[in-house]
Amino acid sequence: MSTARAERLVNLVLALLSTxxxxxxxxxxxxxxxxxxxxxxxxxxxMFERDKTELRELGIPLETGRSSVFDPIEGYRIARRDYELxxxxxxxxxxxxxxxxxRLWDSPELTGQAHGALVKLRAAGVEVDEHASTxxxxxxxxxxAFAPLLSAVQTGTVVRFDYRRSDSPERRERTLExxxxxxxxxxxxxxxxxxxxxxxRCFRLSRITGDVRTVGKPGAVHRPQDVNLLExxxxxxxxxxPAPAARARLWLAQGRAAGIRRHAxxxxxxxxxxxxxxxxxxxxxxxxxxxxxIAGHGPDVLVLEPDVLAKAVRDRLERVxxxxxxxx
Amino acid sequence: MSGSxxxxxxxxxxxxxxxxxxxxxxxQAAQDFDVSAxxxxxxxxxxxxxxxxxxxxxxxxxxxxDGDTVSVTFDAGMRRPLRLTGGxxxxxxxxxxxxxxTRGVVDTDxxxxxxxxxxxxxxxxxxxxxxVGMGVRERETTARTRETVRGALQAGRALRMRYYTASKDExxxxxxxxxxxxxxxxxxxxxxxxRRAGAVRLFRxxxxxxxDVLDEPAAPPAGAEPRQVSAxxxxxxDDYPEAVLVLEPDARWIAEYYPCEELAELDGGRLRVRMRYGDESWMVRxxxxxxxxxxxxGPESLAQAVRQRAADALAxxxxxxxxxxx
Numbered sequence: 001m002s003t004a005r006a007e008r009l010v011n012l013v014l015a016l017l018s019t020x021x022x023x024x025x026x027x028x029x030x031x032x033x034x035x036x037x038x039x040x041x042x043x044x045x046x047m048f049e050r051d052k053t054e055l056r057e058l059g060i061p062l063e064t065g066r067s068s069v070f071d072p073i074e075g076y077r078i079a080r081r082d083y084e085l086x087x088x089x090x091x092x093x094x095x096x097x098x099x100x101x102x103r104l105w106d107s108p109e110l111t112g113q114a115h116g117a118l119v120k121l122r123a124a125g126v127e128v129d130e131h132a133s134t135x136x137x138x139x140x141x142x143x144x145a146f147a148p149l150l151s152a153v154q155t156g157t158v159v160r161f162d163y164r165r166s167d168s169p170e171r172r173e174r175t176l177e178x179x180x181x182x183x184x185x186x187x188x189x190x191x192x193x194x195x196x197x198x199x200x201r202c203f204r205l206s207r208i209t210g211d212v213r214t215v216g217k218p219g220a221v222h223r224p225q226d227v228n229l230l231e232x233x234x235x236x237x238x239x240x241x242p243a244p245a246a247r248a249r250l251w252l253a254q255g256r257a258a259g260i261r262r263h264a265x266x267x268x269x270x271x272x273x274x275x276x277x278x279x280x281x282x283x284x285x286x287x288x289x290x291x292x293x294i295a296g297h298g299p300d301v302l303v304l305e306p307d308v309l310a311k312a313v314r315d316r317l318e319r320v321x322x323x324x325x326x327x328x
Numbered sequence: 329m330s331g332s333x334x335x336x337x338x339x340x341x342x343x344x345x346x347x348x349x350x351x352x353x354x355x356q357a358a359q360d361f362d363v364s365a366x367x368x369x370x371x372x373x374x375x376x377x378x379x380x381x382x383x384x385x386x387x388x389x390x391x392x393x394d395g396d397t398v399s400v401t402f403d404a405g406m407r408r409p410l411r412l413t414g415g416x417x418x419x420x421x422x423x424x425x426x427x428x429x430t431r432g433v434v435d436t437d438x439x440x441x442x443x444x445x446x447x448x449x450x451x452x453x454x455x456x457x458x459x460v461g462m463g464v465r466e467r468e469t470t471a472r473t474r475e476t477v478r479g480a481l482q483a484g485r486a487l488r489m490r491y492y493t494a495s496k497d498e499x500x501x502x503x504x505x506x507x508x509x510x511x512x513x514x515x516x517x518x519x520x521x522x523r524r525a526g527a528v529r530l531f532r533x534x535x536x537x538x539x540d541v542l543d544e545p546a547a548p549p550a551g552a553e554p555r556q557v558s559a560x561x562x563x564x565x566d567d568y569p570e571a572v573l574v575l576e577p578d579a580r581w582i583a584e585y586y587p588c589e590e591l592a593e594l595d596g597g598r599l600r601v602r603m604r605y606g607d608e609s610w611m612v613r614x615x616x617x618x619x620x621x622x623x624x625x626g627p628e629s630l631a632q633a634v635r636q637r638a639a640d641a642l643a644x645x646x647x648x649x650x651x652x653x654x
Contacts, residue, residue: 001335003374010339010378018380018405031381058336059413084408086449093438094445100434101423101442113419115362116337117446120416122360123341123409124449125348135481136433137554138511140426154414170597182459183426186515206584229459251648258499262492262537273647296617297497298637299644314645316619321638 008034009051013060017083021067022075052076090126099128100138107142142188143205146181148212149190153178155218158195162209171209176201179223182233189233192221202233246284249304253277256300260293272302279304291316335371338363342371343389343406350399357398372398379404417450430511431471470516470534474509477518477533480541481506487520487546490538491531495610499537500524505546507554519555521548528552568604571611572625575599579621582614600625612637 011032016023029035029044038044055062061082064074090098098121102114118128145161152159159178162171178192179200187204194201252261254276264280271277284290291312294301298317303310338361345360346352358368372391379388390402412420421443428439480487488503504520507528511517515532522529528548575582577597583590588601605611608630615622615634624631 006335006339007374007377009336010375013340014378014404014406015381033383054336058340059410059416083410085411086451088445088449090442090445091438093435094442097424097427097434097439097442098420098446101420101427101439104423104426105419110419110423113413113415114423117412117416117420119337119341119361120409120412121446123345123348125344135478136509136511138427138430138433140423141512150418151415154418180459183429257497258492259494259497262499270649273644275644292617292619294617295619295641296613296615297641298612298616299640302641302645302648304648310645314642316617317638317641319620320616321635321642 004034004037005051008032009054012051013055013078016062016076016078017080019077022063022065022071022077024071024073024075028076085120085124088121088124088126090121090128095126095128098126099130100136102128102130104138104140105142106139107146109147110142140183141186143208145190145205145208145212146188148214149178149205150181152212152214153180153190153221156221157218158215158220160213160215161203161211163203164207164209174201174203175215176203177221179221179227180229181205182229184230184233191227191229191232192223200227200232246287246290246306246309248282248284248290248306248309250280250282250294251277251302251304252280253300257297260297260301284309337410339371339375340406341409342375343400343403344409346391346398346400347403347407351394351397352399353397355396412446412450417446421446421450431474433511467534473533473536473539474516476539476541477506477509480546481509483541484546486542486544487518488540488542489531489536492535492537494535495607497609497613503542504529504531505548505552507546507548507552521552528555530555565604565606568606569608569627570602570604571627571630573601573603573615574623574625575601576621576623579618582618582622608633 011034012028015028015032023031025045025048028048029038035044035047038047052062060078063077063079063082065077066074098118102118103111105111105114115130118130121128149159151157157178158175160173160175163174164171175195176190176192177195178190180191182189182191182202187206189202189204191200191202193199249267250260250264251270251272252264256277260282261278261280264282266278266280268279269276270279287309291309294303294309295313295316303313342357342361345357349357354368354372355365358365361368363371375389376391377388381387386402387404388402389404389406390400392399392401424439424443424446427433428436428443477487486503486505488501490499490501492499502522502524504518504522506518506520508519509516510519510530515534517530517532518536519528519530521527572591573582574594575598580597580599582588582603583599583601586603588603591600591602594600603611611630612633615624615630616637624634
């Protein structure tokens, strides 16, 4: 941005902030320095339109209206109460939290937004040391779809995107009335009314491919009052606090399978096929995946009990040993 | 950050910023705005030319410079910063909520107070529609580990630990010089100089089995730099060997869970991927555990190792005492 334009914009903001009357474009042209440079009406008009857009993009609430019913055309002003950031004071521990929060994002876009907020907070007199070194450094990862979906939720706009289920290559277009974006177990989801299914659904952001498109005008989405977004996501992704579902007795080869051993209780030694090892007991939280976990260790881990687990592991190993796993 | 898009927000924030800090050093202000002192002076010169209609001596923004400090003597009505945009308020408040949900980082109470204050000051830009629930349940032992690590970091002491390395499936004793705690994707890590490896390493707190704070001070060598933390912090290195795998539909999650390069969609919903691995025994465990869900297309040595381990396991299981009903 040229210095002349920056200067003109600052003067425009000051002029519009200081007036109670709505100032017409013509009046603005007459008083704000810089617009005098416009040689023709058309050049001024272009210049002024661009400046208005710039102010709106900066988040400046530009009001339009007429100061009296006799005014033939609309004018502009900035209401101070809408422009100004409210009073804010942060205690040292709160400021530390804010500084840490501002560098939490791993996305440049969100980092930029958070940084913009800090600039304003500092201008409001808050002392926030963004570069203060802390012993804890948290990071939150976001997906490309995060920002457009958040904006759609906030403006109440319907969205359309391509979505891929985890177990299938198929990409299907979904049209969603988004109610909210939810973070659950370090993964992001969007919850809303799925227009294709005509039912509430949640979608994982990492499985959205391509761009998120908006459909129709803002304000079209109405989120039901009684929906608990977090419960919705947690409910569909298995939120139950895992309790041990089964107990298994295993044999572990000496010095092997440290990952299983550290969760197990050794009950005694046992030598199998001349290999020394231990009999251990271990609580299984997810019996259905336990067979995978155990089979992966090959000859280092053998199942003693229960039979059903021993059989599940043997089935897996037999199919692989036969070469089916390699050639099928 | 001297791009033109950054200049307007800075110009609008500068006068209120200076008003709140009479006589501040220009160098300090430049630092706070993340620009050079030269750029900041240019901004001040520009603002000095701006003011209220009339633009006489009493209408222009007035600054007084004293040595290397600056104060505002007339603000032309720019007393407060512009309110936060919806995007700015969201980025900050959502991050704060995430922070409040992450255990062991900052005082949750301070986070809640900061959120309330920012939401109130932001007024109509209140972010809605985002819920952050980390939902990761932590074992009590991990919470205790973190308190010990935190104490060592604060006291600047070395740690001795028994650590489980998942990639090698082994437990080792190490002495480390702690550098910082990292929380990435809801997992807590200790970043430390590992004296055993002679390098900076990340240690997941839930894999630390024993932990002692030593009397000796933490002394990471001068060259030990914390890593740049990003999403691909755990990405495999380029020089690792690579496997080509075909995933059946029920094993496609592997492509989401581990860094993989998707090569081709095959019939029947199968997916061919390329995946790098640091340790062959880890890769064998992954493939073997998936049974027929994963086919190794290459290298042949990996496919052979998987088959061999399966055959060895079946052979050894036949030697189990009959009391175990095999």
